[in-house]
Amino acid sequence: MIMKDRARPGIEKVCDAGLRRLWPDNPVAGKLEERRKQAEAGFGGEERVDSVLAEYRHPGPIRIIPDVGLVCGSRFQLDVLVLTQSWACLLEVKNISGRSVIKDIPPQLVRITKDGREEALGSPFAQLDSNLMLFRDWLHERNTPIPVYGAVVFAYPSQMVEAAAATHPILFPNRIPFFLRNLPGRPLLDEHDLNELTRQVLVSHEPFVQRPLCTMYPQVTERTVRTGVMCTACGEFGMRWRDRAWHCSCSCSCISRSAHVKAIQDWFHIFSGGMTNEECRRFLEVEDRHAARRMMKSAGLIEKGKADGKPIINHDFGALREGALF
Template identity: 40%
Template sequence: MTPWYGAVLEVKNIGGVLEFRDNPPQLIRTREDGHKDGFESPVVQLERNCELLKEWLMRRSIHLPIYGAVVLAYPKQIVAVSPAKTKLLFPNLIPSFIRSIPQQGKKLDKETFDWVSADLVKSHQIFIPKPICETYDIPFSEFKTGVRCEACGRIRMVKLPRTWYCPHCKVTNSQAHFKTLREWFLIFKRNITNRECRDFLQINDIQVAKRILQMMNWQSQGTFRNRLYIMDLCNGNTSQNKEALTLRQ
């Protein structure tokens, strides 16, 4: 946001050879093996976000032109067909794109600009994407399960009394399960059962899994075998005490 205009950048990180089609609007990705995937057009997403920003400003009686561009996150991404009317950039071209935007029309005074900037930040909401499996129809069996070691990055830490042990780098971490469980909600679905927790963390004991889930301080629904645990992804860990994450088996 500037006193003269607003700019929206729609960033995409999609590998393969990309084709931007206009009729109907769609992004086609061709993988190295020749397989083709279709995605919603980033051009349509950009236009929608520009319109939403305009509406947000108009509700505050602010009238500024809004410019936009689609940004490909890495130069290694190959574009076979570019969008017909939308600017397509790599990150190193963003500064020159911004400098090229004309500073015309009425400029917001400093007080108004500071106010609208602060209100824009205040109005921000965390974006929680749909689980990857739901978006791309990927089965559970395609993912490696087990607790990831934060020290070496390896998966399949071993559950010991009160902690987790990494057989690769010999590190122990009593809270290693927390980030792994958070990945569940981002990858698979918005709730988890005791059985799913055991399968995902690679533990066998029902009571251990129960204690882990209860100590995470998440919302729960149902009783006994049908109990579901739900994490508030917007607030992250809702526990007031980190020690509550430590297993006490």
């Protein structure tokens, strides 16, 4: 039984905003295209694992929780958490193109592309070790004495994987049912205890809050970002605000009352902190401060105070990432 939906990675929206707003010759734009592809591939691999688990039938009660963020001393993220009356199991999911070589010393995964380039990534074994330790501590704090197992899952059998010393099982999705079915253990929880543990996980879950673009790439500043409102029909910049609506200056002649919402969303994906009325006017290219204030309020932003006589409008970035502006 899958207990919650998997959220799309917030980095996708950040990359999309950056690709819309940065000029094509900006070197950061190329990096964002690659990060966007990696995030999409990773999410696709996780969905592949979810689909296999959705069809799996365990001999006893089973609870499957994708994409779990928990805190025990520090925050940790689990790709998939599987709970039964006998054990818990963490699945660390990878979808990496090319050939993957997992090394022990130092712990890393080396990705070798088709053209022979090498790229060093974090070791999935080290990540799984950390998650196992933290989740065991999390269970200990709740007096839940069940063993915790783990495995690294490569999402597609076409992926080539080498590991000199595999400290954890390496699986492809079609082997997950066999792996879970053969985990040792006797029932330590009754079904009520299992449901309560599942409830505690879901209540404790803290969605990952993606950092805005400027904190990832300090070279992204207001000077390097395109201002203006993008047409909701033709995708060109240059909509103008008049007669309480946005009018496209291109041949499509689109008229919209809410085109500013997407632009304000772009702002919060790119820049950190709140948005002042002056910043809103500059970014949307409008002159009327009262119109700008109405636009910010209509986009779901909350007025937090005054600074130099101008309203300061803040928005919780986590909520924004989840699509609260739509």
